[in-house]
Amino acid sequence: MTAPDFFKGSENRQLAYHRTPGKGPWIVFLGGLKSDMEGTKALHLEAWARAQGRAFLRFDYSGHGQSTGTFEEGCIGDWAEDSFNIIQELTDGMIVPVGSSMGGWQALLLARRIPERIKGVVTIAAAPDFTEDGYWAGFTQAQKTQLKTDGRIEIPSDYMEPYVITWRMIKDGRKQLVLRSPLALPFPVRCLQGTADTAVSTQTALRLLEHAVCPDMRLTLVKDADHRFSDAPCLDLIEAAVTDIVSITT
Template sequence: MTDPAYLITDTGRKLAYHQSPGAAPGVVFLGGFKSDMEGTKALYLEEWARKAGRAFLRFDYSGHGQSSGAFTEGCIGDWAADAKAAITALTNGPQVLVGSSMGGWISLLLARAMPDRVAGLVTIAAAPDFTEDSMWGGFDDAQRAELADRGQVALPSEYGEPYIITRRLIEDGRDHLVLRDPLNLPFGVRFLQGNADKDVDMSVAMRLLDHSTGPDMRLTLVDGADHRFSDPACLALIARSVEEVLAGAVGL
């Protein structure tokens, strides 16, 4: 594994990244909550991009992977700002964003904040508004009281150590919701979702499709696919979806 390069943002955060040169529009991978850029999907897409001669960028949000900061200090607004900084500083022109889980939410925020830099969108088990609808909405009275009193609450995770959910994460999330206001996606969009996903229910994907407007949106449900969405068939579907979006992008 090669060492990453680093970007120092205007906020002073040090973001680790790997970048491959190639044709435009480039592809940017946006990882999930407490994930990093060394995951199966990111590395698969990087290899696909190299073979296709396509520019590609993967990076770690602050508090994730090899970037600076503590995970518990971050929030959706911080991580969206990290993504915006990376795209602005490290890429040229519109990019196809591939957002996994929380990265799907962040990709939607970027599409709203910098539409001129988005050539298309592929989401994988997108989790828009999850801090409000899944976390806060799923807390019982005791958890809500603990969050108010202690400023954090621990949630079990099947991926390892418990998730520490902070009051700041919940409160900041409310400033970045995307399913409450109109969401226009004026480019090719592919929403991918497994029906065996225990972390993001299929109803979230249906709600996202129904809520969004755009000229070329498709939702693909994969029988038996879980939240990881990383078996060979799912990985191939991700690559095909990126190719479809690229084929429809302006300038190709």
């Protein structure tokens, strides 16, 4: 594993990244909650981009991977700022955000903020609004009370150690919601979703498909694929989705 470079983001957050120059548009991988840029999908897509001679950027949000800060200090809005700032500084021209899980939400926030720079979007098990529709909606009244009183609770994960969820994350998440108001995506969007995903349901994928205003949006459901979406056939589908986006001429 090669050492990353570091970008100074908001509030002196040091964001670790790997940047591969090449022809545009820039492919930007946006990881999931508590994931890092060394995951299977990010590394596979980077290798694919190198082979294609394409520009590629992967990075760790603050409190993730090799970036500074702790996960518990962060929230959706902080990671949106991280994404926006590093993309604005380290890429030029058009971009194709590829967002996995929470990264899918981040891709949609980017699309809302800088639509003029987006060639298209690829999402993998996108989890928009999960702090409200997943966490908050699923908490018991006792958990909600504890969250407000103590400022944090722990919840189990199917994929790693328990998540620490903070009241700040819930409150900030309400400022970042994308499924409660019109969501214009004036570019091609390709959504990938496994039917055996226990973290993000197919209903979430269908809700996003129905909610967004988009001239060219497609959802691919993969039978028995789980949330990781990282086996060989799934990686091939990610490649195909990105290839589809970058090949579209306007």
